[in-house]
Amino acid sequence: MNSANDIFSQPGFQPVHDDFHGDLLELSIGPHHPSTHGVFRMNATLDGEVVVKLKPVFGYLHRNHEKLAEQNSYLASIPYTDRLDYLSSLTNNWAYVHAVEKLAGLAVPERAEYLRVILGELARLINHCCLVGFLLNDLGTSFTPLLYSLRERERMLDLIEELTGSRMMCNFMRFGGLRTDVSADWLARLEHFLDHQFARYLREQDALLTGNEILLARLQHVGILSPKLAVQAGITGPMLRASGVDYDIRKVDQYGIYDRFDFRVPLGDHGDTYDRYMMRMLEMHESVKIIKQAIRDLPVGDFLDPKAKNRGLRPKAGSCYARIEGPKGEIGFHLVSDGSANPYRYRVRPPSLINLTVLEDMCLGRTLADTIVILGSVDIVLGEVDR
């Protein structure tokens, strides 16, 4: 049987132009397409069903985020960072306040650091839950794994809503701590959720998907990203680790208090889509472990540095770059202050956008259906890509 896979495996696959094969087809996928995860467009050139060229087009959701922040006070940018990667707004908040704290030299109380770790890892759980669900939706398993994921995500969002007032636009972190304190009752319920509902979700999702033959056939050896290319292109996060590069900013920088927790960084072997899926599943287990340790060790004390000034903050002139390990990769903020009440320059380093740059390299020689799956495994949120 002359299967299509033989064509893919040839190095330097070239399209054939003759009367028998016909012309190449240029296909614009998106921006309004449910499988592009937002207003993202791919200009694909197809030879039959095989992608020979792919050009990502973005900018449809550009909202002038960076320029707006340069006109607003430091405090007023926090709610806007929620809207970057709207699936995990707490880590965006964290990255931004982390940068401002570094710029202004603010200290964060111990308790606030622990609570930030809890909330940041909760954001990671929500993000990976969504990714696993939507990736399976892209594969064509219409809604079953997605709705199981969203069911658990909804419970986490209920907890977040109770704490911050909003399900997704949390606006919760402040320079030098958090906006409000977290009650013991809330933490107990979070722990109960992780022990019962979420543990069951992870168990069931593993049983439902991880060994499923159809999933293996669709994901294994699809969209291979070599470690060399991943490092050269600046890929970060689970996507880089799926290619086998051991680089987790929680371990490398040990920002905040991450050196105090015992957790492992899962690494992939092949860099294919299945590894990228597994990274998310394994990271969820590790995040649960971190949250439990943080709840166990949570000290009493201030949740906000009483000396920290949020309104009318004027950091000394200077610049800084601060980064954290977001659910999608390295999210960093570069701030330049000229001593006034608003930043002179404000720049976001979005993980989604930079992870998207290798999309063509992963898709060449694969079919159009694989392209959708590969895009799903990159885990993009267009709010962050376009800003």
Next chain:
Amino acid sequence: MFGTGILKGLYITAKNLVGSYHDPERLTTEQYPEERPKLPENFRSFPFLVFDGENAIDGLRCTACKMCEKECPPQCIYIVADRDENGKLMKRPKVFDIDISVCMGCQICAEVCPFESIKMDHHFEVATDNRFEKLLLHREDLAKPNSYYHSIRPTEAAAVDAQLAEEKRKAEERAAARAATAKPVPATPPSNPPAA
């Protein structure tokens, strides 16, 4: 063995299907318009203004200090301070408009308000048939009594009331202390006579 993964998956979906009939943890859907969501106290939608007493406009805690107007990230608050006929500030707003088609409900206004006047509402069904006039809320639409604030956020409102009472008591104490020390003042001539 090939196929076991699929069978295992079918077992999971069957468990969820059957579970959704008797296990509330597997069926979490809320039948929204009939079933009302139980909002947590911290829930926030759009800002409103708290007033004390009976009259919505006279009782407003807002003093038109414009702190919220200045801090609002999308600049959706518009305030004009009220003045009496001599042009003196009356410490109350003449115009207090919030364009909720612009407002993003970030609660920074509620956070920076020094007079505990602007708070976040629980009312979320704000759809109207006119996106220009009806989404621009004026002073009269925004003013809501303190009892309403108590009904949506009992613990926070109680803390705010206690804090305001404490401030009032301290202000009265200070005034009393000033009155006690100021008693001999009428005997001495004014230190800065206008005739100079």
